[in-house]
Amino acid sequence: MKQMVRSFLTYSRKAPLTQQLSIPSAVIHPAIVRLGLQYSQGIVAGSNARSIALLHAFKQVISDYTTPSNEELSRDLVNKLKPYISFLNQCRPLSASMGNAIKYIKKEISNIPSQFKEDDAKKKLLNCIECFIEEKIVLAAKAIAKSSIEKINDGDVILVYGCSSLVNHILCEAFEKGRKFRVIVVDSRPRLEGREALRRLVQKGISCTYVLISAVSYILPEVSKVFLGAHALLANGYVMSRVGTSQIALVAKAFNVPVLVCCETYKFCERVQTDSFVSNELDDPDDLIVTRKGETQLKDWQQVPRLGLLNLVYDVTPPDFVDLVITDLGMIPCTSVPVVLRVKNVDLL
Amino acid sequence: MPGPYRETDLTEKVEAFLSDLKRGGSGTGPLRGSAETARETTALLRRITAQVRWSSAGDLMEVIRKEGRRMSAAQPSETTVGNMIRRVLKIIREEYARSRGSSEEADQQESLHKLLTSGGLSEENFRQYFTALKANVIEAINELLTELEGTTDNIAMQALEHIHSNEVIMTIGRSRTVEAFLKDAARKRKFHVIVAECAPFCQGHEMATSLSKDGIETTVITDAAIFAVMSRVNKVIIGTQTVLANGGLRAVNGTHTLALAAKHHSTPLIVCAPINFLFISGEILSKVNVHCPVFDYVPPELITLFISNIGGHAPSYIYRLMSELYHPEDHEL
Numbered sequence: 291m292k293q294m295v296r297s298f299l300t301y302s303r304k305a306p307l308t309q310q311l312s313i314p315s316a317v318i319h320p321a322i323v324r325l326g327l328q329y330s331q332g333i334v335a336g337s338n339a340r341s342i343a344l345l346h347a348f349k350q351v352i353s354d355y356t357t358p359s360n361e362e363l364s365r366d367l368v369n370k371l372k373p374y375i376s377f378l379n380q381c382r383p384l385s386a387s388m389g390n391a392i393k394y395i396k397k398e399i400s401n402i403p404s405q406f407k408e409d410d411a412k413k414k415l416l417n418c419i420e421c422f423i424e425e426k427i428v429l430a431a432k433a434i435a436k437s438s439i440e441k442i443n444d445g446d447v448i449l450v451y452g453c454s455s456l457v458n459h460i461l462c463e464a465f466e467k468g469r470k471f472r473v474i475v476v477d478s479r480p481r482l483e484g485r486e487a488l489r490r491l492v493q494k495g496i497s498c499t500y501v502l503i504s505a506v507s508y509i510l511p512e513v514s515k516v517f518l519g520a521h522a523l524l525a526n527g528y529v530m531s532r533v534g535t536s537q538i539a540l541v542a543k544a545f546n547v548p549v550l551v552c553c554e555t556y557k558f559c560e561r562v563q564t565d566s567f568v569s570n571e572l573d574d575p576d577d578l579i580v581t582r583k584g585e586t587q588l589k590d591w592q593q594v595p596r597l598g599l600l601n602l603v604y605d606v607t608p609p610d611f612v613d614l615v616i617t618d619l620g621m622i623p624c625t626s627v628p629v630v631l632r633v634k635n636v637d638l639l
Numbered sequence: 640m641p642g643p644y645r646e647t648d649l650t651e652k653v654e655a656f657l658s659d660l661k662r663g664g665s666g667t668g669p670l671r672g673s674a675e676t677a678r679e680t681t682a683l684l685r686r687i688t689a690q691v692r693w694s695s696a697g698d699l700m701e702v703i704r705k706e707g708r709r710m711s712a713a714q715p716s717e718t719t720v721g722n723m724i725r726r727v728l729k730i731i732r733e734e735y736a737r738s739r740g741s742s743e744e745a746d747q748q749e750s751l752h753k754l755l756t757s758g759g760l761s762e763e764n765f766r767q768y769f770t771a772l773k774a775n776v777i778e779a780i781n782e783l784l785t786e787l788e789g790t791t792d793n794i795a796m797q798a799l800e801h802i803h804s805n806e807v808i809m810t811i812g813r814s815r816t817v818e819a820f821l822k823d824a825a826r827k828r829k830f831h832v833i834v835a836e837c838a839p840f841c842q843g844h845e846m847a848t849s850l851s852k853d854g855i856e857t858t859v860i861t862d863a864a865i866f867a868v869m870s871r872v873n874k875v876i877i878g879t880q881t882v883l884a885n886g887g888l889r890a891v892n893g894t895h896t897l898a899l900a901a902k903h904h905s906t907p908l909i910v911c912a913p914i915n916f917l918f919i920s921g922e923i924l925s926k927v928n929v930h931c932p933v934f935d936y937v938p939p940e941l942i943t944l945f946i947s948n949i950g951g952h953a954p955s956y957i958y959r960l961m962s963e964l965y966h967p968e969d970h971e972l
Contacts, residue, residue, distance in 0.1 A: 478863035479838050502838050504862045504893030507935055534863025537896055544899050566867035578859055580841050587844035588859065597851035598858040600833075605867035 321350040322374045326381035335483075337521050337557065338427055338455045341387045344378070345419050348395060352415050356408070363411050364402045371396070383571050386522030386530070386559040394422055426556040430618035431456055434552055435463040437616050438517075441550060446471040446514045449542075451503075452532045453483040453490075454519020456552050461517075462494050472496070474513060478503040478534045480577035480601065503534050510545045518607075520553040525631060526562040527609035527624040529553075533602045536566070539611035548613045551624075555617050558631050566605040575599035649690050653706060656683055660714040673719045673880065674815065674913060678787050680710065680723040685780045688727075688773070695768050696735040699776070700728055718881045718889075725965040730779040732966055738769040786948070790913035791819045793948035798824035801909065801946070806830045806873040809865075809901075812837035812891045813846040814878020816911045820946075821876070822853050831856045833872065835865050837893055862893050866900045875901045875908045882912050884961050886939030886954030898941035907943040914947045914960065 325347045328334040334343045355370065357363045375392060378384065398418045402411045438460045448471055450457050461473060473496055477484025484500065491498050501509055516538060522530040529551055539549050563569060578599045579588045591597045609624035619630060656679060687706060693699040707724035714720065794816055802808065802824040810817055810832065821832060832855055836843035843859060851857045860868055875897060879890040888894065888910060901908045939954035
């Protein structure tokens with residue numbers, strides 16, 4: 291564990307990105323470079339936002355692409371995309387949703403029949419990407435909102451964690467449909483994403499309360515339901531989400547409060563993972579430093595030989611903590627994820 | 640005139656202590672550890688015993704109760720003040736009983752045999768005057784003070800029995816008792832400590848800096864990562880604000896989550912608390928809304944072991960310890 295923390299201690303967002311990369315940014319399409327910087331600085335954050343930004347950047351790449359002579363578009367374009375994807379991975383590790391989107395694009399590109407003219411091929415690809423965004427993200431959100439509204443009753447006290455675009459969408463829709471409920475937003479250091487969620491909900495007119503994650507066992511007795519977003523759903527039923535989600539699910543289970551996870555099917559992933567350590571993203575440890583009562587305790591932590599800071603980004607929630615997963619295919623238990631994956635794969639074939 | 644002088648000096652000291660308590664609670668004054676509060680309370684009670692004029696044990700108990708009520712009111716969440724007062728009242732009762740010549744055993748309550756054979760409780764009004772009582776009481780309070788001063792060391796001495804090499808230990812926030820405990824073990828063993836920072840005051844940062852300065856490998860994590868990291872942890876060691884009579888805890892915010900995560904991973908949860916942290920009124924506290932979530936209630940089922948200055952105990956034994964420390968009539972000051 292010591293080694294793992296030490297090996298990542300050199301990560302720091304403050305150092306210029308281009309110094310840390312192995313691929314010269316000169317050969318990368320400018321839209322991708324911009325996207326990479328936006329990822330690494332945290333300007334584009336959240337799995338849906340990142341996927342949509344990625345797809346838009348790829349649309350730009352495809353429109354600017356010209357097939358060199360003696361090359362087939364279907365093979366060459368895929369090869370062109372490889373370094374872009376590695377570049378983005380180095381800026382910030384790819385999310386499961388981005389991985390699935392990339393797989394889809396690659397499949398579509400390789401399926402382009404060779405007799406297509408370049409313009410037609412490009413048009414088709416752009417169309418495919420549009421469809422993907424429309425179906426898998428926008429319409430999926432609408433479908434999930436429709437199912438979730440049945441689960442929200444008048445007088446409910448709903449707990450949400452951090453800022454999930456899907457959960458915010460659901461709550462806003464339910465409020466517009468006239469459901470009467472109030473929301474408790476749980477937030478955690480150092481990202482404090484809950485404040486963004488709070489802003490969006492309060493703007494709509496929903497009455498909200500705000501607490502930090504350490505107070506969750508104090509307010510849970512008042513809560514009737516917990517709605518959580520997900521970064522990915524793994525094939526063994528574990529839910530990968532922002533760090534702290536598993537804790538909220540754990541405490542909710544202890545108080546017998548139902549936990550509902552909302553997730554689009556394009557985030558379902560074939561990986562399996564049982565704990566949050568085997569594979570995770572580490573964020574800048576300097577984010578943990580804070581000044582309280584005029585003293586910054588951890589100011590020079592890098593000089594202290596035995597002190598380390600750990601800033602995890604994700605964690606995995608075991609399926610026994612989750613009561614229901616609401617997807618665009620319906621409401622399923624966590625353990626049905628591999629079934630959905632199998633069905634999806636059969637479709638793609 | 641020595642009498643009034645001493646009394647005004649005493650009142651000054653009491654007032655200073657009360658305002659200190661009030662400030663400590665609002666968070667603007669220096670944060671004092673509970674152990675320090677206990678020592679100061681006891682020292683003040685000894686002063687009161689020495690300087691205030693009293694003729695019988697009953698008078699002394701009245702005075703102490705009155706001052707005690709004022710002190711408890713100044714800082715309701717600092718339960719060690721009330722505990723020390725109850726300890727001193729118990730001491731007075733014991734000394735009185737000894738002076739009267741009756742054996743202490745007869746005064747132990749909660750014996751079924753005694754209930755059946757006592758045939759009506761003798762009305763103890765503590766009115767008899769004994770010359771040696773004052774000296775005896777002060778001596779007993781001195782013993783109590785010595786015990787208090789030694790608590791942290793006594794707890795730290797047990798560290799080596801519980802911490803082995805290459806273990807990963809998790810703790811939350813800042814507890815001086817746990818700090819001493821870990822530092823003592825670190826003299827002979829090498830292990831790794833993970834500290835949860837405990838927002839919003841982030842006292843975990845101070846704890847981490849202090850531990851790492853003593854050569855202990857420390858990592859700071861956010862409160863949100865407690866469950867994520869728990870799979871790698873061998874033991875959880877925490878301090879607490881108060882130990883309740885049912886074996887539960889009133890501890891810093893976030894401790895309940897930590898306890899639940901430890902239970903889920905079947906990781907032992909060890910609480911280091913001096914014996915003066917015991918407090919009456921167990922289950923009621925869990926149903927009451929704590930005004931602002933500075934503290935958490937942790938039920939006794941989630942706790943594996945209590946380490947106090949008199950050794951290790953299971954949570955189910957706490958009620959017995961409490962009956963030895965406090966007399967039931969002093970439960971309400």
